[in-house]
Amino acid sequence: MPSEAPGRTAFVLAGGGSFGAVQVGMLRELVASGVQADFVVGCSVGAINGVHYAGAPDEDGVARLEQIWRGLRRRDIFPLTLGYLLAAFARRAHLVDPRGLRALLKRHLPCKTRLLTGIAVCFSRGPAIPVILASAAIPTAFPPVRIGDDECID
Numbered sequence: 001m002p003s004e005a006p007g008r009t010a011f012v013l014a015g016g017g018s019f020g021a022v023q024v025g026m027l028r029e030l031v032a033s034g035v036q037a038d039f040v041v042g043c044s045v046g047a048i049n050g051v052h053y054a055g056a057p058d059e060d061g062v063a064r065l066e067q068i069w070r071g072l073r074r075r076d077i078f079p080l081t082l083g084y085l086l087a088a089f090a091r092r093a094h095l096v097d098p099r100g101l102r103a104l105l106k107r108h109l110p111c112k113t114r115l116l117t118g119i120a121v122c123f124s125r126g127p128a129i130p131v132i133l134a135s136a137a138i139p140t141a142f143p144p145v146r147i148g149d150d151e152c153i154d
Contacts, residue, residue, distance in 0.1 A: 013043070013050045015044025015045050047131075
């Protein structure tokens with residue numbers, strides 16, 4: 001009887017805003033139990049957590065990610081300004097300025113490398129931050145992100 005090939009472990013991190021905080025607890029327990037991912041897939045907030053984890057896949061990296069989540073405030077990601085609220089009446093395509101999220105990513109990502117995969121669109125080279133911003137670009141909340149010739153959204 002042929003031996004069974006060893007399986008591969010994937011961490012699949014879904015989108016959904018506050019589910020990102022739950023994912024950090026899951027990552028903490030998996031790392032503490034010695035479970036390692038062969039690859040990480042994420043969408044929206046899962047892409048943010050996934051890139052952070054992939055750049056520092058150990059207890060210290062997950063602890064840093066937990067500290068980021070503990071320090072987040074709504075205004076860090078969804079700053080509501082009068083100008084952007086008035087945008088709803090001007091029929092602008094988005095309501096939230098993405099600069100807060102971009103700054104957060106620049107400050108805290110443990111790597112300045114490239115992403116390997118995406119969900120509907122596959123990115124294999126280029127900077128990570130625009131791809132993560134695109135994955136987190138909730139339609140009508142954040143603007144689409146131009147990557148090459150494409151306008152990308154969550």
